[in-house]
Amino acid sequence: MPIPDFSHRSFSYYPTKAIVVAKCIGGVWTEPELTSDFELSLHCFSGVFHYAPECFEGAKAFMGVDGRVRFFRPEENARRMSRSAAYLDMPAPSEELFVSMCIQCIQANWEHIPPYESGASLYLRPVLFGNNPQLGINSSKDVMFVVMCSGVGTYSGAEILSTGTAVISRNYDRAATFGSGAYKIGANYAQSLHAYNLAHGQGYRELLFLDTATHTHIEEFGSSNFFAIKGDTYITPDSSSILPSITNASLRTVAESLGLKVEMRPIAVEELATFDEVGSCGTAVVITPLSRIDDKPTLEGKEVSRSYHFSEKCGPVSHKLFDRIIGIQRGLEEDTWNWCHIIEKP
Numbered sequence: 108m109p110i111p112d113f114s115h116r117s118f119s120y121y122p123t124k125a126i127v128v129a130k131c132i133g134g135v136w137t138e139p140e141l142t143s144d145f146e147l148s149l150h151c152f153s154g155v156f157h158y159a160p161e162c163f164e165g166a167k168a169f170m171g172v173d174g175r176v177r178f179f180r181p182e183e184n185a186r187r188m189s190r191s192a193a194y195l196d197m198p199a200p201s202e203e204l205f206v207s208m209c210i211q212c213i214q215a216n217w218e219h220i221p222p223y224e225s226g227a228s229l230y231l232r233p234v235l236f237g238n239n240p241q242l243g244i245n246s247s248k249d250v251m252f253v254v255m256c257s258g259v260g261t262y263s264g265a266e267i268l269s270t271g272t273a274v275i276s277r278n279y280d281r282a283a284t285f286g287s288g289a290y291k292i293g294a295n296y297a298q299s300l301h302a303y304n305l306a307h308g309q310g311y312r313e314l315l316f317l318d319t320a321t322h323t324h325i326e327e328f329g330s331s332n333f334f335a336i337k338g339d340t341y342i343t344p345d346s347s348s349i350l351p352s353i354t355n356a357s358l359r360t361v362a363e364s365l366g367l368k369v370e371m372r373p374i375a376v377e378e379l380a381t382f383d384e385v386g387s388c389g390t391a392v393v394i395t396p397l398s399r400i401d402d403k404p405t406l407e408g409k410e411v412s413r414s415y416h417f418s419e420k421c422g423p424v425s426h427k428l429f430d431r432i433i434g435i436q437r438g439l440e441e442d443t444w445n446w447c448h449i450i451e452k453p
């Protein structure tokens with residue numbers, strides 16, 4: 108395989124060398140298999156094709172300034188996958204199996220880890236889905252767990268910390284109040300694809316979903332959590348129907364360590380007018396600052412009922428938070444909270 112070109116990468120699939128696959132059959136896990144065959148063989152009656160018993164994760168490994176590879180908080184991803192699988196009533200890999208398969212995947216794809224200077228990283232995508240043949244509406248009893256990876260750049264392909272715009276989704280919901288929004292299951296994303304296409308088609312980088320019961324409060328973006336800075340306070344929504352973001356949790360810890368107050372509480376849409384900085388946060392986007400959020404009655408229409416404006420440049424507090432978290436991930440700053448696993452070169 109030729110040496111990969113790491114320049115100008117976006118958040119996309121770039122071919123790598125190997126994936127790691129394990130199955131749980133009748134409650135017993137097989138030994139993980141490392142393979143360069145990226146084609147999976149599946150029974151066409153597998154539950155995943157019918158009722159979407161599927162959940163996944165996203166984690167990142169970074170080549171550090173010191174040439175050491177750091178894998179960021181994979182136990183949190185393992186625990187979240189376990190919660191997603193429990194919601195779908197299907198087996199999940201243990202935390203130990205999850206983390207060890209991810210490490211195996213990183214080591215097997217060592218030459219695909221983007222170099223420090225590229226600013227890119229190795230994105231791990233663990234996927235768990237039901238694969239026993241079935242017809243009736245049942246949870247899957249057997250599952251396949253696949254860990255794959257791709258060396259990725261920034262989410263939008265734009266420069267790090269460049270601002271983007273977002274639009275509020277008023278006529279498409281993401282996750283119902285008592286629904287599955289807190290779990291990382293593919294079905295949540297399927298619901299957002301059409302609305303996303305409409306937003307992207309109009310040049311918006313992000314789509315902001317509201318609470319489905321009243322459409323008065325901010326939930327999260329389609330790809331990431333919402334945060335705002337108001338004076339010396341970091342504010343992020345408290346809702347049982349948004350994904351508990353590992354990045355957001357880390358940012359809250361970092362924010363407190365920088366002397367900021369942290370508020371997790373319902374955020375009314377109109378409060379946007381009072382914020383100094385707003386952004387999206389997540390593994391894939393890290394932090395994307397927003398310069399404008401448009402409120403439109405419908406995503407299809409041209410009418411904008413209100414626009415909320417922010418700086419065209421990343422705000423100083425978002426910048427500080429970004430520097431600290433990226434600093435830890437890339438070995439530039441002390442890993443105060445022991446978030447990173449150092450991965451040995453195979």
Ligand SMILES: Cc1ncc(COP(=O)(O)O)c(C=O)c1O
Nearest residue numbers: 330331332350352353354389390
């Ligand atoms: C809908 C949604 N919210 C939030 C996040 C952020 O979660 P995390 O920081 O764990 O990646 C993601 C994924 O990155 C997401 O897809």
